[in-house]
Amino acid sequence: MKQDYAVRIDPVLAAGLDRTKAAADVCRARQTLEHGSGPGAASTGWLELPARIEPELDRLEEVAADLRRHEAVVVVGIGGSYLGARAVIEAFAAPFDPAPKVLFAGHHLDARYHRALLERLSGADYAVNVISKSGTTTEPGCAFRFLWDDLGRRGDRELASRVVATTDRARGALRELADAHGLRSFEVPDDVGGRFSVLTAVGLLPVAVAGIDIRALLAGARGMMERLRDPAADSPDTNPALAYAAFRLAAFRAGKRVEVLSTTAPHLGCLAEWWKQLFGESEGKGGQGLFPAALSLTTDLHSLGQWMQDGPRIVVETALDVVWEQPLAIPAMEGDRDGLGHLAGRTVHDVNRIALAATLEAHRDGGVPCCRLEIDRLDASHLGALLYFFEYACGVSAYALGVNPFDQPGVEAYKKNMHRLLG
Ligand code: PA5
Numbered sequence: 001m002k003q004d005y006a007v008r009i010d011p012v013l014a015a016g017l018d019r020t021k022a023a024a025d026v027c028r029a030r031q032t033l034e035h036g037s038g039p040g041a042a043s044t045g046w047l048e049l050p051a052r053i054e055p056e057l058d059r060l061e062e063v064a065a066d067l068r069r070h071e072a073v074v075v076v077g078i079g080g081s082y083l084g085a086r087a088v089i090e091a092f093a094a095p096f097d098p099a100p101k102v103l104f105a106g107h108h109l110d111a112r113y114h115r116a117l118l119e120r121l122s123g124a125d126y127a128v129n130v131i132s133k134s135g136t137t138t139e140p141g142c143a144f145r146f147l148w149d150d151l152g153r154r155g156d157r158e159l160a161s162r163v164v165a166t167t168d169r170a171r172g173a174l175r176e177l178a179d180a181h182g183l184r185s186f187e188v189p190d191d192v193g194g195r196f197s198v199l200t201a202v203g204l205l206p207v208a209v210a211g212i213d214i215r216a217l218l219a220g221a222r223g224m225m226e227r228l229r230d231p232a233a234d235s236p237d238t239n240p241a242l243a244y245a246a247f248r249l250a251a252f253r254a255g256k257r258v259e260v261l262s263t264t265a266p267h268l269g270c271l272a273e274w275w276k277q278l279f280g281e282s283e284g285k286g287g288q289g290l291f292p293a294a295l296s297l298t299t300d301l302h303s304l305g306q307w308m309q310d311g312p313r314i315v316v317e318t319a320l321d322v323v324w325e326q327p328l329a330i331p332a333m334e335g336d337r338d339g340l341g342h343l344a345g346r347t348v349h350d351v352n353r354i355a356l357a358a359t360l361e362a363h364r365d366g367g368v369p370c371c372r373l374e375i376d377r378l379d380a381s382h383l384g385a386l387l388y389f390f391e392y393a394c395g396v397s398a399y400a401l402g403v404n405p406f407d408q409p410g411v412e413a414y415k416k417n418m419h420r421l422l423g
Contacts, residue, residue, distance in 0.1 A: 007240035009247055013360055013370040017316075022250035022400070023236045029399035030242060033392075034229070038399050040406030045191025046391060047229070049199040050222035050384070056186075057215060060201060063164060063184060064208035068101065070127040070162070074117070074147060075206045076106035077131035078139045079277060080194020081166075084387070085206035087274040088198070091267055091383055092212055102210045105147070106130075106140030114146055121150065127162040129209070131202055133188040135172030138418065156181070166201050193406050195278050196391055199384075213380045220384030228392045241393040244318070247371045248393075249400050251316040252290055256369070258315040259290040260308070262359070264297045264352050268320065271383075272296070275390055282398045282405040289401060290316070298355050305359075309366040317363055317370045320386075321356055324377040325349035 009019075032038040033047075045052075067073045075085060082104065089102055105117055128151070130144050151158050165185040167174040178185040186201030188194075197203065199221055204214045233239035236246045248259060259279070261272050272294035283289030295304060295317075308315065330351070332344035343351060360370045373389075375382045398405030 007243050008372040008374055009236075009243050010370075010372065013364050013372065014247060015364060015369060016367070017247065017250040017254055017369050019236070019246050019250045022246040022253065023242070026236070026242050026245040026249055026396050026400045027234060029245070029396045030234070030239075032399045033395045039404035043191055043193045043196070043406035044395070045189050046193075046196035046199070047225070047395075049192065050218050050225045050388060053199060053204070053218065056201065057204075057218075060186070060204050060214065061208055063186075064205055067127045067129070067164065067205075067209050068211070070125050072099075072103055072121070072124060072126045073101060073206070073209050074103045074105050074121070074126060074128045075131065075209075076104075076128060076140045076144050076147065077166075077202070078107045078137060079281075080197055081131040081133060081137075081140070081188075081202055082107050083195075083270070083274040083277050084198025084203035087271040088203065088207045088212060088217065088380075088383060088387075089210040090270040091378060092210070092380075093267060095267065100210075102206055106143035109139055109142060114143065117143075118146055118150065121147075127164070129164045129166060129205055130174065131166040131188075131206075132174050133168055133172070133194055133197075133202075135167050135174030135176075138415070159183070164205070166205060195281055196406075198274070198387055216380035217384035217387075220381030220386075221388040222384075223381075224385035224388040224392075228389070241389055241396060244371065244373070244389075244393045245397040245400060247316070247318075247369075248290060248397050251369060252288070252401065254369075256314055256316045257291060258293055260293045260295050260315055260317045262295040262297050262317055262319040262356070264320070264322065264356055265325075265378075266296055266299070268378075269294070269296055271320075271386075274387075278390055278394050279397070281408045281411070282394050283401055283403060285403040285407075285410065288403050289398075297359060298352070301355075301359060308363055308368060313367045315368055317360070317368050319356055319360055319370060319372050321353065321372050321374045322376075322378050323353075323374060325352075 036044060086104055093100065128147050130140065132140050151162055160182050163183050165174050165178040165183050167185065167188060169187040186205060188197055188200060188202055192200055199218065208214045227233060228239055228241045236243040261275050263272055276292040276294060279292045327347045329345055329347055330343045360372065364370050375386060395405050
């Protein structure tokens, strides 16, 4: 399938980075990923997912259609068990939807949110998709208890028909609970870690419940998989993931410590959150890794723009540029009191893209090397391609830094302390 997708690393925008040495290193890192010869190789099942998940799609769609009959579906999960689904759902959500089909819980411990959720669900016809690979994570465990308690009051049959578990195939508390109560369930594959699981039932079930075409999402991911894994695509010139990984590696070696992902639409905010987790948890080990941060343009130009332009020069910027968006022309206004009369008749998306180009140029001039990721449009297929692109680039990039992309030993430190403090 045709992928209208490009990574533009304009040498002028990326000025100041030596990408030649980095290019050779990311090519070697790609071999490590492809040959399964690096640390964590047992967790690289996601590489094949767009093709491998196919046989599960009928059942996923069937269960999603059943869940959609309910007024709302609460998706309970955190980190990799939540961010991917939310990123996709929010990318396509109507901005002013007063009653979204999918609600999220289990991604924090805020009391006010949980109370409001229970009030919103009180007496409502709702279902739950609880997602946890380990089945022992505190935040979803806490949120799920409220919902389980609420549905439990409605009787055992309600629990069995309204709760769907996505968890490990054989192990863990959630698997035991699902088996004990005859809940419908989906598996998180053994060889796919949380933050690489968006193209499994972890992401696909909630996404399908939201009415998004998961087959198109996977078709896009598959097209990208074939493109990036093509043996002939073995250099940054022919493989956009290698180009992006080389940009990041060169940036880190040049002393940059922060990578900002700039998006140009509020509905892409959660995609940036997913990206932050993907790179942050995969690379931030042993003193390595760019700190992933995000800007939502043009909103944040009026808050963080000053820092970007003139703060410590430890930052690089990656901008997601969506070429096509629905045309919406800006109307003329009588007089020209604000001096913005020249906007009349231009589409707002056109102005948005010009703002992005102007921003990158300004940041480059301010000493921020920039990389532009261009996608032709934002639909399910292009988003699927983008998700796979980031995953692949992340695997390569982490190996190029010499870290295991697939573990997260640092996350245990706070958990250990919390369990101690909770007694
Ligand atoms: O990427 C990861 O592995 C983590 O972010 C996990 O997804 C997150 O901690 C949730 O874990 P679990 O699915 O076991 O509840």
